[in-house]
Amino acid sequence: MWGERSSRWVLSRCAALLVVLGLCVGCAAGPSDPNWNTGGALQGELRTTALIQYAQQSDDDTDADFGLGGEEFDANDPLEVPNRFLFAFNQTLDVFILRPTAATYRFLLPSGIRDSIRNVLRNLATPVVLINDLMQGEFERAQTTLARFAINTSGGVLGLFDVAADEGYEYHQEDFGQTLGSYGVGEGAYLVLPLFGPSSLRDGFGRVVDIFLDPFFYVGRAKDIETELMLRPVVGGIDLRSRNIETLDDLERDSIDFYARLRSLWRQNRQNEINNGRDVGPTVTPGLSDFNFDEFESEPKDGQLGSSQ
DSSP: OHHHHHHHHHHHHHHHHHHHHHIIIIIIISSOOTTTOOOOTTOSOOOOOOHHHHHHHOOOOOHHHHTSSOHHHHHHOTTHHHHHHHHHHHHHHIIIIIHHHHHHHHHHSOHHHHHHHHHHHHHHTHHHHHHHHHHTTOHHHHHHHHHHHHHHHHTTTTTTSOHHHHTTOOOOOOOHHHHHHHTTOOOOSEEEETTTEEEEHHHHHHHHHHHHHOHHHHHHHHHTOHHHHTHHHHHHHHHHHHTTHHHHHHHHHHOSSHHHHHHHHHHHHHHHHHTTTOOOSOOSSTTOOOOOTTOOOOOOOTTOOOOOO
């Protein structure tokens, strides 16, 4: 009985994360904003020096970016035909569900409230980030993660305010997919998952592992509050999408092949996440270079709705 209940909890949590975070990343952007990640299941998501920031910095739409017959991309995308079908499906869900919801959320809530929501979600994600910091041997980053949690939980009123950043402890995100990558595990085949979006065999497995690294998984099962805890990825996905409405609109408008461009951006983004932003030489993704990883999302004016395409 306990095992059956546990299985239902895992499946229900995965479903919620797939629906919202996948829509946010797969329907529009790919992996998640490094400044947001909630530490939830197959996201952890989704993500890190965000794909969206790559989109803001890049206007280099070369044939290599679009994968127009390039052998390098063909080798990494053996499922391109079904991947493109699922990508179109995710795009449709974004147009009719996630984007309108995110625009309404941004219109109704002042930026200060939205920032506090994101701060709380980041604070709740601390255990998963900390464990992955330690598994990677990134002890200085682990100290930063722990300091952020202590400062923001106490001085930041349970994480509502990011006072740790003002003291020099900047936020960063880690997930088990990054941990595997840091030990040289290859990404495997590129995948577009229904509702979830861009991923790979390695990262899909890694984010499932993150479910079990998250102490809230066990709290929810013990206290029978699974539904309440599912609000974390739901709200987080809406918040992330709301911060990048115009950016993603512009990216799609300027892309010859939106699918292939996001694939390129996603791959380079994930490699940068694994390297923790360190310059380790040229990337394997052609056509994308010289990004400014220090500039993150530009916040729209309060009450301003994203322009429709």
